[in-house]
Amino acid sequence: MLSKNDVKNIKSLEQKKFRMEKGLFIAEGPKLTGELLGRFECILVAATQEWIGSRRNIPAARVETVTQEELRRASLLQAPQDVLAVFRIPSAVTSMTDAASRNLVLALDDVQDPGNLGTIVRIADWFGIKDIFCSKGTADIYNPKAVQATMGAIARVRLHYVDLSKSISELPAGVPVYGTFLEGDVIYDTPLSDNGVIIMGNEGNGIGREVGRLVNRKLFIPNWPQGAVTSESLNVAIATAVVCSEFRRRSR
Amino acid sequence: MLSKNDVKNIKSLEQKKFRMEKGLFIAEGPKLTGELLGRFECILVAATQEWIGSRRNIPAARVETVTQEELRRASLLQAPQDVLAVFRIPSAVTSMTDAASRNLVLALDDVQDPGNLGTIVRIADWFGIKDIFCSKGTADIYNPKAVQATMGAIARVRLHYVDLSKSISELPAGVPVYGTFLEGDVIYDTPLSDNGVIIMGNEGNGIGREVGRLVNRKLFIPNWPQGAVTSESLNVAIATAVVCSEFRRRSR
Incomplete structure (x- = not known):
């Protein structure tokens, strides 16, 4: 389950100011999230029971099972898709x-x-x-x-x-x-x-x-x-x- | 000036059903409208005094001077730009x-x-x-x-x-x-x-x-x-x- 505060924190990541402040970004949907998990440090996955059941492991600090309704409340998409995840912005240092x-x-x-x-x-x-x-x-x-x-x-x-x-x-x-x-x-x-x-x-x-x-x-x-x-x-x-x-x- | 009915007709062109029924489409903004005028049959131009004053001739069946506020009411854009025009959909017959x-x-x-x-x-x-x-x-x-x-x-x-x-x-x-x-x-x-x-x-x-x-x-x-x-x-x-x-x- 996601707390009200979780939802507020997730939504705040739509704004650059809060992404910079927290060093976090959001990605949604099974395909995109699947590509990013394991590549970026993941601090939260919020997903339906079905999506969670379909994965063998989920490399995330915290995993929450949510209903479609809960997902809709946290999502930035018009049509939320089963999973939403919060990742840490990497610090790249190539010159x-x-x-x-x-x-x-x-x-x-x-x-x-x-x-x-x-x-x-x-x-x-x-x-x-x-x-x-x-x-x-x-x-x-x-x-x-x-x-x-x-x-x-x-x-x-x-x-x-x-x-x-x-x-x-x-x-x-x-x-x-x-x-x-x-x-x-x-x-x-x-x-x-x-x-x-x-x-x-x-x-x-x-x-x-x-x-x-x-x-x-x-x-x-x-x-x-x-x-x-x-x-x-x-x-x-x-x-x-x-x-x-x-x-x-x-x-x- | 645009009548209430004009605004309703223009807005209806956002929907395919009405575009097909009337055989009309809408284009907005000085650059786009400028490119289409003379190339497609134009049945209505609604534009600010300034835009109209800047053109030598306007090949349209009807030209209406409107205020920014009127334009905003008829426009489908978030930020209307000086001119809006209604054109006839051409019938192309190349095989x-x-x-x-x-x-x-x-x-x-x-x-x-x-x-x-x-x-x-x-x-x-x-x-x-x-x-x-x-x-x-x-x-x-x-x-x-x-x-x-x-x-x-x-x-x-x-x-x-x-x-x-x-x-x-x-x-x-x-x-x-x-x-x-x-x-x-x-x-x-x-x-x-x-x-x-x-x-x-x-x-x-x-x-x-x-x-x-x-x-x-x-x-x-x-x-x-x-x-x-x-x-x-x-x-x-x-x-x-x-x-x-x-x-x-x-x-x-």
């Missing part, structure tokens, strides 16, 4: 220099929408990108909507909130810094490396001026046919997918 | 055989989410795909959320709601029918044509069995590195973007 010297990493310059952010984490996971560096103005990955949108990929990708222009400017010379720009080189014809930073920008404004100055390899995803009147741009998650796919096509 | 014999087209098998659908239209526009054939179970592109998600691309891409398996099965022999499957051939290494049908499936279940049987070129977007434990799949809009980008890379 951009370490990560980008050896591997490809993503850097997000003020991506605002939690759904886009979660989708980008899922794309990074698919294409084997393990580290994402986010500007302080980027949406919080522990926002429940972002967590849900990762579909569990958050268990395999590390996110770091940093001073983006500082981190990029401290990279050793020779580490490529990619970004997409309308005046960039056609991505399909440009040499691409197996390491470095790929910067993706804000939904409305793209890559900001300060960060943009640090890009040393400007890329462009061409629309088709060349010179056609089409949409002005692609959504940031869509562009991330096209760019990551093209990098991985080359590095096979 | 799949005509379109797919000459060009690449998309076919959507029960894509459910209006946001995904709108995003796919925006991707199609970027990559020069002019016709999208949707199963009857696919979300309605004239759903206000889908219209907004196209960001205006709906003005340049035609959508057709058809019996998908019937249309595909009636294609002449030799028209390639592509679909993505986990057991498909790696897309980067497979010959791709400049015409044919690319099928994208439902968010949860992928391409249905009936339509799937008609696919004659199975493709796969590989995750990276090969054999890594990653997310089980990509979001349907993300997969559409990767596939379209790869087709267009080859056909340049």
Whole structure:
């Protein structure tokens, strides 16, 4: 059973302020929760008898059996799904220099929408990108909507909130810094490396001026046919997918 | 000024039943409305004095100046933006055989989410795909959320709601029918044509069995590195973007 105080604490995690204060985040549903259990320290599972009965073990400090009605009261979803869990936010400490010297990493310059952010984490996971560096103005990955949108990929990708222009400017010379720009080189014809930073920008404004100055390899995803009147741009998650796919096509 | 009845009529267009009955849809905001005016028959523009003053001409049967407060009452958005317009749903009559014999087209098998659908239209526009054939179970592109998600691309891409398996099965022999499957051939290494049908499936279940049987070129977007434990799949809009980008890379 969940106490009134439990429900209040769970609900509070919808707000960034309380997530930061408590160092906790929430995930819901059998699929997502199943992916995160064992990967993140779990302090509470609240689930139906049926879900609990279906699991051999539940690596959580506290497990509470709840009715659907109780679950509905605690859930942040419109349609709660059998289980809800509270996890501790991990503290990741990879430096951009370490990560980008050896591997490809993503850097997000003020991506605002939690759904886009979660989708980008899922794309990074698919294409084997393990580290994402986010500007302080980027949406919080522990926002429940972002967590849900990762579909569990958050268990395999590390996110770091940093001073983006500082981190990029401290990279050793020779580490490529990619970004997409309308005046960039056609991505399909440009040499691409197996390491470095790929910067993706804000939904409305793209890559900001300060960060943009640090890009040393400007890329462009061409629309088709060349010179056609089409949409002005692609959504940031869509562009991330096209760019990551093209990098991985080359590095096979 | 808008009458009570106008507001009621506008609001009713949130529901598919009334959109079908009246053959009308709604679009909001200066950017989207600006893209659609002149492309679709417009029966009503309701806008602030400021917006109306900023336009040289407004190709609409009726133009009403409204206050922000009036606009708020009629709008379906949380944050109404200066202008709202009601357009007539066009009747497109391209056959799949005509379109797919000459060009690449998309076919959507029960894509459910209006946001995904709108995003796919925006991707199609970027990559020069002019016709999208949707199963009857696919979300309605004239759903206000889908219209907004196209960001205006709906003005340049035609959508057709058809019996998908019937249309595909009636294609002449030799028209390639592509679909993505986990057991498909790696897309980067497979010959791709400049015409044919690319099928994208439902968010949860992928391409249905009936339509799937008609696919004659199975493709796969590989995750990276090969054999890594990653997310089980990509979001349907993300997969559409990767596939379209790869087709267009080859056909340049």
